Amino acid sequence: MTTLDASRPTHLNIEASSDNYLTHTRxxxxxxxxLDHKRIGVMYMFAILGSFFVGGxxxxxxxxxxxxxxxxxxxxxxxYNQAFTxxxxxxxxxxxxxxxxxxxxxxxxxxxxGAKDVAFPRLNLASFWLWIFGAIFVVISLLAGSFDTGWTFxxxxxxxxxxxxxxxxxxxxFILGFSSIFTGMNFIVxxxxxxxxxxxxxxxxxxxxxxxxxALIQVLATPVxxxxxxxxxxxxxxxxxxxDPAMGGDPVLFQHFFWFYSHPAVYIMILPGMGIISEIIAVxxxxxxxxxxxxxxxxxxxxxFSFLVWGHHMFVSGQSGLMxxxxxxxxxxxxxxxxxKVFNWLATLYKGSISLNTPMLYGLxxxxxxxxxxxxxxxxxxxxxxIHLHDTYFVVAHFHYVMMGSALIAMVGGLHHWWPKMFGRxxxxxxxxxxxxxxFVGFNVTFFTQFMxxxxxxxxxxxxxxxxxxIYHVISTCGSYIMALGFIITGICLLKSLFxxxxxxxxxxxxxxxxxxxxSPPPHDNFPTTPxxxxxxxxxxxxxxDSAGGYVVDRSLDPELNPNAPKRAGAHH
Amino acid sequence: MNAFFSTIVPTIATAPPPAPRxxxxxxxxxxxxxxxxxxxxxxxxxxxxxxxxxxxLIVALMxxxxxxxxxxxxxxxxxxxxxxxxxEVTWTIIPLLLSILLFYFGxxxxxSASTPPLNSYQIDVTAQQWSWSFxxxxxxxxxxxxxxxxxxxxxxMRSEDVLHSLFVPDFRVKKDVVPGRYTxxxxxxxxxxxxxxxKAHHLFCTEYCxxxxxxxxxxxxxxxxxxxxxxAEYQRTADQRSPVDERYFRVAPKLYKxxxxxxxxxxxxxxGPSWGAHDGLPAIWERTEKGLTKFGDGTTLKDYIGPGKEYxxxxxxxxxSILNPGKHLVAPFGNAMPTFKGQISxxxxxxxxxxxxxxxxxxxxxxxxxxxPPLPQQTADxxxxxxxxx
Ligand SMILES: [Cu+2]
Ligand SMILES: [Cu+2]
Numbered sequence: 001m002t003t004l005d006a007s008r009p010t011h012l013n014i015e016a017s018s019d020n021y022l023t024h025t026r027x028x029x030x031x032x033x034x035l036d037h038k039r040i041g042v043m044y045m046f047a048i049l050g051s052f053f054v055g056g057x058x059x060x061x062x063x064x065x066x067x068x069x070x071x072x073x074x075x076x077x078x079x080y081n082q083a084f085t086x087x088x089x090x091x092x093x094x095x096x097x098x099x100x101x102x103x104x105x106x107x108x109x110x111x112x113x114g115a116k117d118v119a120f121p122r123l124n125l126a127s128f129w130l131w132i133f134g135a136i137f138v139v140i141s142l143l144a145g146s147f148d149t150g151w152t153f154x155x156x157x158x159x160x161x162x163x164x165x166x167x168x169x170x171x172x173x174f175i176l177g178f179s180s181i182f183t184g185m186n187f188i189v190x191x192x193x194x195x196x197x198x199x200x201x202x203x204x205x206x207x208x209x210x211x212x213x214x215a216l217i218q219v220l221a222t223p224v225x226x227x228x229x230x231x232x233x234x235x236x237x238x239x240x241x242x243x244d245p246a247m248g249g250d251p252v253l254f255q256h257f258f259w260f261y262s263h264p265a266v267y268i269m270i271l272p273g274m275g276i277i278s279e280i281i282a283v284x285x286x287x288x289x290x291x292x293x294x295x296x297x298x299x300x301x302x303x304x305f306s307f308l309v310w311g312h313h314m315f316v317s318g319q320s321g322l323m324x325x326x327x328x329x330x331x332x333x334x335x336x337x338x339x340x341k342v343f344n345w346l347a348t349l350y351k352g353s354i355s356l357n358t359p360m361l362y363g364l365x366x367x368x369x370x371x372x373x374x375x376x377x378x379x380x381x382x383x384x385x386x387i388h389l390h391d392t393y394f395v396v397a398h399f400h401y402v403m404m405g406s407a408l409i410a411m412v413g414g415l416h417h418w419w420p421k422m423f424g425r426x427x428x429x430x431x432x433x434x435x436x437x438x439x440f441v442g443f444n445v446t447f448f449t450q451f452m453x454x455x456x457x458x459x460x461x462x463x464x465x466x467x468x469x470x471i472y473h474v475i476s477t478c479g480s481y482i483m484a485l486g487f488i489i490t491g492i493c494l495l496k497s498l499f500x501x502x503x504x505x506x507x508x509x510x511x512x513x514x515x516x517x518x519x520s521p522p523p524h525d526n527f528p529t530t531p532x533x534x535x536x537x538x539x540x541x542x543x544x545x546d547s548a549g550g551y552v553v554d555r556s557l558d559p560e561l562n563p564n565a566p567k568r569a570g571a572h573h
Numbered sequence: 574m575n576a577f578f579s580t581i582v583p584t585i586a587t588a589p590p591p592a593p594r595x596x597x598x599x600x601x602x603x604x605x606x607x608x609x610x611x612x613x614x615x616x617x618x619x620x621x622x623x624x625x626x627x628x629x630l631i632v633a634l635m636x637x638x639x640x641x642x643x644x645x646x647x648x649x650x651x652x653x654x655x656x657x658x659x660x661e662v663t664w665t666i667i668p669l670l671l672s673i674l675l676f677y678f679g680x681x682x683x684x685s686a687s688t689p690p691l692n693s694y695q696i697d698v699t700a701q702q703w704s705w706s707f708x709x710x711x712x713x714x715x716x717x718x719x720x721x722x723x724x725x726x727x728x729x730m731r732s733e734d735v736l737h738s739l740f741v742p743d744f745r746v747k748k749d750v751v752p753g754r755y756t757x758x759x760x761x762x763x764x765x766x767x768x769x770x771x772k773a774h775h776l777f778c779t780e781y782c783x784x785x786x787x788x789x790x791x792x793x794x795x796x797x798x799x800x801x802x803x804x805a806e807y808q809r810t811a812d813q814r815s816p817v818d819e820r821y822f823r824v825a826p827k828l829y830k831x832x833x834x835x836x837x838x839x840x841x842x843x844x845g846p847s848w849g850a851h852d853g854l855p856a857i858w859e860r861t862e863k864g865l866t867k868f869g870d871g872t873t874l875k876d877y878i879g880p881g882k883e884y885x886x887x888x889x890x891x892x893x894s895i896l897n898p899g900k901h902l903v904a905p906f907g908n909a910m911p912t913f914k915g916q917i918s919x920x921x922x923x924x925x926x927x928x929x930x931x932x933x934x935x936x937x938x939x940x941x942x943x944x945x946p947p948l949p950q951q952t953a954d955x956x957x958x959x960x961x962x963x
Contacts, residue, residue: 077784150781156752157735157783162907245753251736252751285642286649291656294665316738317749318756321687325680332672339668340661342631347660349638351653356639364635371631375624382620382675384613384682388602388745391738391779455601455617457742459779462787466775468596510649537655544647551647 020424024524035121038522040128041107042422045415047131048103049491051094056484058087063446063480066473069465080463081148082163088151089169093176094135096403097265099411100272101218102127102183105211108418109187111515111522112205114196114531119189127182130175137172141165150461152262155243155254159235167236170229177226180268184218187211196514198533198560202296205513205536206282206289209296210275213303217264217271221307225261228254252317259310267306269403271299273410274341277366280417281345283511284360285352288537291344298337305334315386324383331381338374342367357509358432362413365440366406373401376451394454397447405443412439412490419494420508424521425501431493438486445479505550510542517553534560594771597743606774606795607744608761609686614745616678623671686746689759693727696720700750700778701733701911702844703785704831713808714916716830718776718793721801722765728758733911738780741793749780765797784844785834812920820920821927822934822941828921829928829939835910839937845910846903848929858929861887869902877901891929892922 021038031039061083065075075083106124110117118124141147145164149157158166191212195204204212231242232254241247243254282289289295311319311327345367354360376398379385389395420426453472458465465473507516513536518526534555541557544550559565597604601621605614696718697708708714720726730739730750737750739758748758766772770792778789796804815823835844840851846866848857860866864875864887874890877883884890893900895917898910917925928935934942 077787081781081784081786148783154736154781157781160735160909161783162909245751250753252754286644287651287653288655290653291661293656294661315683316747318751318754321683324683328679328683329676332676335672336665336668340665343664344661346631346634346638347657348653349635349642351650352638352642353644353649353651354639354642355644364639367635368632371628375620375627378620378624378672378675379617382616382679384679384686385617385620386679387683387686387747388613388617388742390747391740452601456596456598456603457740457775457777459740459777459787461781464787466594468594510647539649539651542649542651544649551649 019523020519020521021524022423022521033125035117035125036524037106037110037117037121037124038422038526040124041103041105044098044106044128044131045103047135048095048099051090051135052099055087055090055095056487058083058090060480060484062087063477065463066465067477069467069470069473071464077463078148081461082146084461085148085150086142086146089147089173090138091403092151092265092269093173094131094138096269096407096411097180098131098176098183099408100276100414101187101211101214101268102131102179104276104411104414104418105187105207105272106183107422108515109190109208109211110194111421111518111526112208112513113190113194113199114514114527114533115190115194116525116527118186119193120186123182123186127179127186130179130182134172134174134176134179137168137175141168141172144168152258153229153232153254154258155232155235155249155251156245158232159244167233170233174226174229177222180218181222184215184222187215188219191215196530196533199536202293203533203536204296206278206292206295206299207272207275209299210271210273210278213299214268214271214275217268217303217306221261221264221268224257225265228257228261231257252314252319255314255317256310259313260307263310263313264303264306266399266402267302269407271302273366273407274299276410276414276417277345277363278341279511279513280359280363280413281348282537282539283417283509283516284357284363285349285354286510286539286542287348287352288535288539289344290347290350291340292537294340295344298340301337302334305330305337309334312381312386315383316390328381328383328386332378335374335378335381338370342371342374355509357416358427358429358436359413359417359509361433361436361440362409362416365436366409366413368440369401369405369409369443372448373398373406376401389454391460392454393450393458393460396460397450397454400447400450405447409439409443412436415494417509418515419497420504421515421520421522423498423501424504424519425497426504426508427493427497427501431489431496435486435490435493438489439483440486442479442481442483442486446476446483447479449476449479505548507542507548507551507553510539510544510551512536512539512542512553516551517555532561534558594775603742605743605745606762606764607741607746608763609682610743610745612682612685616675616682619678620675686759689727689757690725693725693759694721695727695729698728698730698739698750699733699916700730700737700739700789701831702735702783702909703778703789703834705739705776705778705789705791706831706916708916709805709808711805711809713805715808716827717773717791719801719804720762720793720795722795722797723761723763724798725759725761730756730758735782736780737778737782737789740777740779741774742777743774744793747779762793762795764795765800766793766795767800768794768796788834812918812924820924821931822943822945824921824924825928826935826939826941828917828925831913833939837937838932838935838939845906848932856929856932857891858887858926858932861890861929867904869904869906872901874901888926891926895922895925 021036065080142165147163147165147169148161149166191208234240235242235244239247241249243249243251245251278289278295309327309331311323312331315324379389380398416432449472453469458469504520506519514531514533541554542551543554545552556562557565602614605611699706706714707718732750732752734752738747739750740747744760744762746758746760748756750756773792773794776791776793778786812824837843837847838849840847840849850856854860854865864873864878866874878887878890896912896914898912899908902908936942
């Protein structure tokens with residue numbers, strides 16, 4: 001049997017009952033006040049999945065109403081408006097923005113760095129509790145009369161609507177913003193300060209590059225959202241005109257402020273997803289990621305450009321034509337790094353040893369869906385076609401392909417990828433794949449039809465619609481039911497594994513980075529000493545080991561870790 | 574010809590929605606009915622075919638690689654190249670060039686779409702929760718948009734309350750309507766549709782504006798120049814031409830369509846007070862006459878009506894409520910009513926007041942219960958009427 005690391009004993013033979021982060025201390029309070037990034041990540045994960053369920057229920061309500069073009073009694077126009085608003089607000093602010101960084105990122109980032117924890121564990125805990133407070137405010141807003149502003153809170157409707165929940169939800173989003181900023185700050189410092197020996201910037205796993213770029217956006221853009229929403233609240237409560245022309249304000253100013261955050265926020269959602277996909281594709285193809293530097297730089301490029309393109313949401317808002325042109329031009333510059341990533345992922349498949357495990361299915365689904373989402377983005381970034389498509393279902397379909405089909409699918413893929421690591425259990429591959437296939441099929445049935453709806457002129461946020469659109473709506477709604485079924489099966493599959501899953505080996509998939517070199521689930525301290533790392537995408541030293549029941553990273557073969565390592569053909573740098 | 578409009582126009586205004594229009598156009602886009610649509614469609618299809626190509630390429634490569642390089646057993650063969658600078662630069666440059674090309678197409682199309690020709694026919698548009706009103710140079714105001722064929726038409730738009738957006742899919746035009754600003758949009762529709770509701774184009778509000786956002790849609794009728802001129806001239810005098818004592822059923826129901834989203838006639842609560850009897854109050858006219866209406870500040874209408882008070886007559890109060898809403902807020906409602914100043918003429922307001930006095934002659938949607946006789950001085954032209962009713 002090979003040793004994992006010459007400098008310290010192997011953990012492979014540790015029994016499930018011995019120390020791991022799940023059993024390290026016991027009791028509810030030991031979780032509520034934990035400073036362990038893994039526990040915080042897990043708590044975040046369940047909280048976010050709970051919110052995902054709530055947001056999903058609202059989505060199904062909306063889709064079910066849309067089966068019929070005319071009014072149906074069980075849901076009024078007001079209730080419909082609240083349902084789509086809540087769906088959007090919950091999914092954006094409570095689910096997708098925090099999902100990957102706060103849940104998976106929190107868990108994996110320090111382990112990938114071989115660190116014991118993030119740089120500021122208390123700040124991390126504070127971020128989690130801020131999230132909970134933010135969520136509580138969203139719930140209060142429901143009790144206080146709900147809100148119907150759309151997740152975009154466009155003024156002056158948001159300062160005029162008579163529903164009582166607006167200020168509450170704004171407060172909630174404000175707080176959630178700080179939760180997001182705290183996570184971002186923590187990650188930036190952690191990545192700067194806690195990289196292990198041997199891990200230069202260009203040796204970091206790409207997931208870390210993605211989290212790093214995301215964190216930069218979180219820290220720089222979120223304050224703008226917080227201030228903007230605070231201004232809306234001030235306008236509502238104290239009638240100080242900022243955005244409402246009736247009080248001397250400018251409603252288009254709100255759109256500028258809002259999208260100055262919310263366009264970068266799109267990348268807060270998708271960049272970490274791209275990071276996960278880089279990991280999933282490399283690990284399950286068991287092959288060096290293709291074009292590491294291009295992928296890493298494209299993350300940074302996307303983060304940078306994302307601040308310069310907000311005006312593409314406003315081509316028909318009445319902003320000047322010149323501004324529209326400038327924003328359109330810069331918008332295309334975001335398409336290029338995205339295209340680079342897709343081609344590099346494809347090239348990573350070339351000559352790999354591809355295993356079609358559930359996480360890899362999600363990875364391939366991502367490639368498929370992100371390609372569609374990205375290509376339809378071209379229709380919307382182009383000035384004259386956007387005139388026709390803006391605020392129709394085409395946009396709805398496009399951003400679902402990107403935010404759900406890509407960001408969320410990546411998150412679910414990542415969940416399956418790291419689940420054995422997080423809980424030390426394998427889930428049923430058959431159930432996992434079934435769930436994935438149903439979600440994939442349901443997703444396309446739901447949202448591809450919406451492209452046609454939109455290009456034929458169906459506006460978004462409509463409670464009633466022209467009867468000729470009905471057929472598309474019916475197909476789309478059926479798709480959403482298939483998707484819901486897929487998610488239910490996925491949920492069952494994962495939960496079942498906790499009770500009856502086979503114990504997971506340290507490295508079930510054949511991963512190479514550090515998280516696959518500590519036991520599953522990891523011990524409280526992750527690693528007894530900070531491990532040295534080599535090239536975290538060099539899979540030539542990963543091989544199957546029967547006695548471990550999984551793959552092992554044979555560190556003794558890595559010339560960087562072991563000067564006596566035999567020379568191998570095909571070792572890369 | 575006049576007879577044609579005298580019968581058709583009220584019909585559009587009050588009749589139940591016509592049979593659904595079929596989806597027109599192709600797989601992706603609806604019929605292209607404006608001069609600029611062609612240009613936008615060309616860009617759309619160019620991008621779409623580009624999309625088909627890259628999608629097919631990516632998915633095909635993905636499938637081929639996954640099949641060809643499947644892991645057999647648990648062996649790992651990790652021998653593919655780790656990078657290839659020339660290749661990577663290629664797939665950076667190609668998207669770069671394509672994007673510049675797309676930008677150029679889009680920009681060119683956008684320029685012509687946002688520059689109305691100088692000789693455009695101007696129509697002033699006012700959007701409010703939840704109705705459109707279109708005002709023509711001769712002062713005529715309509716709910717549906719009626720435009721001359723084959724002539725550039727420029728819409729100058731403003732909003733009374735929140736954001737709205739005017740969208741005509743068949744014309745490929747859209748522009749937000751922003752309170753506190755004027756925005757413009759133009760198109761040229763070469764093909765006349767006549768007054769046929771099934772041929773008419775949809776006009777939608779595409780910026781979310783509250784409860785009845787999805788009801789804020791109307792039709793666009795394209796008339797050839799002669800018909801259009803006749804329509805505009807007929808409409809200009811229509812209200813005046815109908816006898817004073819008939820305006821409450823000829824003029825008012827059309828206007829009421831702009832109130833219906835907030836004021837019901839049967840007492841059901843909505844955004845504004847129902848004009849029917851409700852909560853122990855009688856219907857609008859009776860409660861106004863008797864001064865029973867209660868305001869949010871605790872006062873009652875009685876305190877304001879009478880000689881020497883703010884309003885000499887109950888009529889003056891109603892008229893002021895329409896032109897200056899929000900001066901006295903009926904309890905428990907908020908300041909949600911837009912003003913109709915400049916949009917409803919004195920004739921119209923008088924007609925609405927008479928309408929309120931005789932609500933029992935209308936159904937819950939504001940349709941006159943008895944058949945509307947043709948205007949006395951007009952002789953109906955049966956051929957045209959039959960045509961239009963089809
Ligand atoms: Cu954007
Ligand atoms: Cu609207």
